[in-house]
Amino acid sequence: MNDYVVIGCSSSPRWCAISRKAGGLTLSDEARRVTSVDVAAESGFSQATVARAFSSPHLVSPATRETIEQAADKLGYIPNAIARSLKSQRTDIVAAVVPAQGEYWQHALISFGRQLAERDKQLLLFSFSDSADVARVIDSVQQYRVDGMILASANVTQVQLARLNRGAMPIVAFNQPAASGIIPSVSVDNAAGTAALATHLVEQGCRKVTFVGGRSETSTDQIRYRGAAQELGRHGAACAYLEAGSFSYDSGYKAAAHLAELDELPDAVMVSGDELAFGVLDGLRTLGISAPDDLLLTGFDGLPQASWAGYDLTTLVQSIDSLAEHVIDLLLSAQPETEIADIVVPGTVRVGKTTRRLSNG
Amino acid sequence: MNDYVVIGCSSSPRWCAISRKAGGLTLSDEARRVTSVDVAAESGFSQATVARAFSSPHLVSPATRETIEQAADKLGYIPNAIARSLKSQRTDIVAAVVPAQGEYWQHALISFGRQLAERDKQLLLFSFSDSADVARVIDSVQQYRVDGMILASANVTQVQLARLNRGAMPIVAFNQPAASGIIPSVSVDNAAGTAALATHLVEQGCRKVTFVGGRSETSTDQIRYRGAAQELGRHGAACAYLEAGSFSYDSGYKAAAHLAELDELPDAVMVSGDELAFGVLDGLRTLGISAPDDLLLTGFDGLPQASWAGYDLTTLVQSIDSLAEHVIDLLLSAQPETEIADIVVPGTVRVGKTTRRLSNG
DNA sequence: TGAATGAATGACTACGTAGTCATAGGGTGC
DNA sequence: GCACCCTATGACTACGTAGTCATTCATTCA
Numbered sequence: 054m055n056d057y058v059v060i061g062c063s064s065s066p067r068w069c070a071i072s073r074k075a076g077g078l079t080l081s082d083e084a085r086r087v088t089s090v091d092v093a094a095e096s097g098f099s100q101a102t103v104a105r106a107f108s109s110p111h112l113v114s115p116a117t118r119e120t121i122e123q124a125a126d127k128l129g130y131i132p133n134a135i136a137r138s139l140k141s142q143r144t145d146i147v148a149a150v151v152p153a154q155g156e157y158w159q160h161a162l163i164s165f166g167r168q169l170a171e172r173d174k175q176l177l178l179f180s181f182s183d184s185a186d187v188a189r190v191i192d193s194v195q196q197y198r199v200d201g202m203i204l205a206s207a208n209v210t211q212v213q214l215a216r217l218n219r220g221a222m223p224i225v226a227f228n229q230p231a232a233s234g235i236i237p238s239v240s241v242d243n244a245a246g247t248a249a250l251a252t253h254l255v256e257q258g259c260r261k262v263t264f265v266g267g268r269s270e271t272s273t274d275q276i277r278y279r280g281a282a283q284e285l286g287r288h289g290a291a292c293a294y295l296e297a298g299s300f301s302y303d304s305g306y307k308a309a310a311h312l313a314e315l316d317e318l319p320d321a322v323m324v325s326g327d328e329l330a331f332g333v334l335d336g337l338r339t340l341g342i343s344a345p346d347d348l349l350l351t352g353f354d355g356l357p358q359a360s361w362a363g364y365d366l367t368t369l370v371q372s373i374d375s376l377a378e379h380v381i382d383l384l385l386s387a388q389p390e391t392e393i394a395d396i397v398v399p400g401t402v403r404v405g406k407t408t409r410r411l412s413n414g
Numbered sequence: 415m416n417d418y419v420v421i422g423c424s425s426s427p428r429w430c431a432i433s434r435k436a437g438g439l440t441l442s443d444e445a446r447r448v449t450s451v452d453v454a455a456e457s458g459f460s461q462a463t464v465a466r467a468f469s470s471p472h473l474v475s476p477a478t479r480e481t482i483e484q485a486a487d488k489l490g491y492i493p494n495a496i497a498r499s500l501k502s503q504r505t506d507i508v509a510a511v512v513p514a515q516g517e518y519w520q521h522a523l524i525s526f527g528r529q530l531a532e533r534d535k536q537l538l539l540f541s542f543s544d545s546a547d548v549a550r551v552i553d554s555v556q557q558y559r560v561d562g563m564i565l566a567s568a569n570v571t572q573v574q575l576a577r578l579n580r581g582a583m584p585i586v587a588f589n590q591p592a593a594s595g596i597i598p599s600v601s602v603d604n605a606a607g608t609a610a611l612a613t614h615l616v617e618q619g620c621r622k623v624t625f626v627g628g629r630s631e632t633s634t635d636q637i638r639y640r641g642a643a644q645e646l647g648r649h650g651a652a653c654a655y656l657e658a659g660s661f662s663y664d665s666g667y668k669a670a671a672h673l674a675e676l677d678e679l680p681d682a683v684m685v686s687g688d689e690l691a692f693g694v695l696d697g698l699r700t701l702g703i704s705a706p707d708d709l710l711l712t713g714f715d716g717l718p719q720a721s722w723a724g725y726d727l728t729t730l731v732q733s734i735d736s737l738a739e740h741v742i743d744l745l746l747s748a749q750p751e752t753e754i755a756d757i758v759v760p761g762t763v764r765v766g767k768t769t770r771r772l773s774n775g
Numbered sequence: 776t777g778a779a780t781g782a783a784t785g786a787c788t789a790c791g792t793a794g795t796c797a798t799a800g801g802g803t804g805c
Numbered sequence: 806g807c808a809c810c811c812t813a814t815g816a817c818t819a820c821g822t823a824g825t826c827a828t829t830c831a832t833t834c835a
Contacts, residue, residue: 140823
């Protein structure tokens with residue numbers, strides 16, 4: 054009765070494709086992959102019914118389903134998502150294009166992954182170190198016909214966006230204010246965020262503030278600075294801008310030296326990102342300048358480390374999970390007729406000891 | 415002459431599929447996807463030649479290639495990686511199954527992504543918070559017929575490994591010592607690492623050490639502890655084990671309280687992971703116990719933050735890039751006949767101020 | 776009881792590509 | 806001038822699935 058030989062389905066060691074000889078029948082060295090056709094033959098139903106048993110179980114009678122599942126188990130059948138995608142024009146994969154560096158992006162990435170998993174989607178990761186790579190990366194993404202793309206790079210040119218528009222792929226820009234209005238985007242309210250931090254500083258009596266930015270050409274930096282400067286201006290306080298060069302810890306550490314070289318220390322330093330702020334804080338400490346005592350200091354992002362006792366940084370907390378949820382919602386519910394969405398999520402100020410004066414006037 | 419209408423290729427807004435009516439000809443609302451067949455028609459060559467022009471350019475004459483590329487550009491053709499994968503049985507995708515929490519994993523992830531990108535592979539991310547999810551995740555992975563899988567979970571049971579072996583998918587375990595010998599694995603030399611740190615502590619005069627582990631049931635913890643305890647024993651020093659509960663900062667912070675409650679402080683605290691160590695360090699500081707002065711403290715992993723001035727932690731630096739490179743090499747060169755590889759990469763001790771006594775006897 | 780309805784299933788085909796085989800020339804060696 | 810080889814190309818088909826349509830059979834309603 055059992056006149057076929059099942060290959061590579063029993064306890065064959067590791068991933069080697071085991072060939073077996075049975076009854077004089079010589080099989081190829083390649084282990085044949087088990088398909089829905091094999092399961093159909095084993096179970097006595099048609100391939101169509103087997104496919105339905107897996108993709109639309111409600112269309113198959115319980116008894117049949119049971120039989121098919123047993124046959125599938127016996128053969129070790131696993132549906133082929135590639136073939137499914139080709140046929141159904143859906144991959145259930147979302148691509149994320151994110152910078153390789155930076156704590157913030159790493160946390161965002163994990164959040165995307167989690168939210169997508171909840172909706173039975175997978176995350177295809179494309180990270181880039183040099184923003185010149187972005188174009189190449191985007192070409193790659195398009196080939197995979199993913200269901201959507203999360204774009205977290207500030208360095209996409211108009212030309213690149215045009216190329217993206219040629220495809221039929223939903224795209225959402227993540228924390229990339231420059232893209233707002235061009236492609237659907239989700240960001241934290243950067244301007245309101247730094248404004249809120251500025252208000253807090255003014256309340257602490259600050260009149261002279263230096264804003265330490267990562268890279269001045271990023272829209273993020275520009276908007277955050279403007280938000281701070283305007284709010285400070287409204288209260289008659291000054292706000293200078295100092296560029297650190299990047300958003301990394303090291304850049305912040307070095308920027309601290311520049312701050313210390315100023316003729317007069319500012320009342321407060323507002324830093325454009327938390328990671329950068331950690332660097333500034335440590336740099337200043339090394340130079341004997343303490344955060345709550347000699348000047349106040351704020352960050353931006355609300356990274357977990359900001360809450361660590363070693364830093365306890367006043368910062369603007371972005372709810373990354375909430376941002377990510379909006380991104381995924383936009384992607385997966387993408388309606389062609391909808392106008393270009395531009396979702397701005399407010400952040401909340403976290404007051405740490407870097408702005409908490411012992412004696413407060 | 416131009417009796418067809420190209421759809422969605424010009425400057426159509428965003429990703430909407432634009433329908434156009436031309437000369438009484440009504441086209442469907444769905445933008446038709448451009449395939450190699452369309453490019454063939456446009457260029458005058460066959461589909462086979464078009465496919466070759468993209469996948470094996472050397473088999474096509476330069477003139478033909480040029481013509482085809484122009485036609486492809488005109489139509490906005492992008493090769494379909496899904497169809498290619500179905501036909502070629504290669505996806506050029508590697509899956510990574512990693513814990514959602516933990517700085518260390520995030521860095522590893524980024525390193526995997528970078529190394530894979532260099533080899534024109536993509537990274538499909540599967541993260542899990544609860545290790546109970548791992549089985550479900552692994553089922554998902556198998557459906558995508560990825561070219562390989564990086565497994566960075568310590569909680570894969572024998573049964574799950576057996577299921578994996580049914581497939582023909584190369585797998586490499588990453589920093590999961592328990593898997594060594596069962597599936598190919600790559601890890602840092604945990605035992606030698608803690609032994610080296612222990613040697614360093616002994617040289618600093620430590621006789622009484624407490625090892626703070628994350629979770630005692632993980633093989634990582636066990637091996638690291640054993641490495642430390644044996645080396646300390648060889649020098650007549652004692653080594654107690656304290657379980658923090660997880661490898662997170664918070665766990666470390668809480669574990670510090672337990673340390674402080676001991677009748678007598680140890681000479682040194684060895685912590686099983688850097689993130690955990692940051693927590694211990696901050697927790698002790700809060701309790702008035704300073705790292706180089708009241709006791710020495712070491713971590714493990716060599717996270718970037720360990721070098722930050724705020725911590726300056728003595729730790730065992732794992733070269734994540736080097737580990738990742740070994741992982742990718744193993745995956746992509748997977749030879750069925752090779753015996754199960756078990757690559758152990760040495761780490762290096764980084765001496766920070768947490769073990770640097772001002773006055774050294 | 777006959778027609779209508781619905782559930783369950785099978786036959787067939789399209790999805791878009793790449794590899795196999797066959798074929799047509801153009802060049803080379805003798 | 807013939808046999809040979811190599812390059813460039815085309816026709817054809819398989820990859821594994823899911824959706825469309827047709828068919829069968831049981832059930833329901835008038």
